[in-house]
Amino acid sequence: MNYILFDFHEDWENLLPLTYTRPISEIRIGIMTLKEKWDKLLDANCSYLSEEYLQIKFQSIFKEDNIYINASIIPNRQIVNEILKLKSGQSLTNDDELISFRTENEFREINSSIVDEFNPTKATANYSQLKFPWDIFRLNGAEIESDYYLLTTGRTSANISSTNGIIGENIFLEEGVIMEFATINAKNAFVYIAKNAEIMEGA
Numbered sequence: 001m002n003y004i005l006f007d008f009h010e011d012w013e014n015l016l017p018l019t020y021t022r023p024i025s026e027i028r029i030g031i032m033t034l035k036e037k038w039d040k041l042l043d044a045n046c047s048y049l050s051e052e053y054l055q056i057k058f059q060s061i062f063k064e065d066n067i068y069i070n071a072s073i074i075p076n077r078q079i080v081n082e083i084l085k086l087k088s089g090q091s092l093t094n095d096d097e098l099i100s101f102r103t104e105n106e107f108r109e110i111n112s113s114i115v116d117e118f119n120p121t122k123a124t125a126n127y128s129q130l131k132f133p134w135d136i137f138r139l140n141g142a143e144i145e146s147d148y149y150l151l152t153t154g155r156t157s158a159n160i161s162s163t164n165g166i167i168g169e170n171i172f173l174e175e176g177v178i179m180e181f182a183t184i185n186a187k188n189a190f191v192y193i194a195k196n197a198e199i200m201e202g203a
Contacts (some may be wrong), residue, residue: 023050030143076126
């Protein structure tokens, strides 16, 4: 299956200036970008469909069977499961919002009228959406927690040196992290430290 994360122009415009240099799906909210979340949940490498000048760097890949996904949707397992049930010629919608559609056709631009070309299915899953820059701050805490579990469930953290002061349990270190004599308080938070990161002494 081929997945394409598309931007409605209005959504892209509402997220300026953040989107001047990137598609909506390259915005980071929580630990991961929206694209990284979709890639993880779909076990795929999604491509982009955004403003024409951005396509030079962020390219679209079209195949014989394509699922187009609204890039402003913040994914979770429930909405992903509904998208995966789509058949060719079907779309997933929520009231007037187009979430996703499946087709063998190549679309170089997406607008609201495209809904009329597909047989709609109403979404039942709850989901959040990135519509304006302030949504990043409004939803960031919940997305950090969600991403933490998405990245760490079924895995074991790298060892944390005894020189560090640790409070709480929700701390995960990837391999290659350098951290000595640092203090981390995860009593009411989730801390994820990426591969090969260095935390300076006294931090």
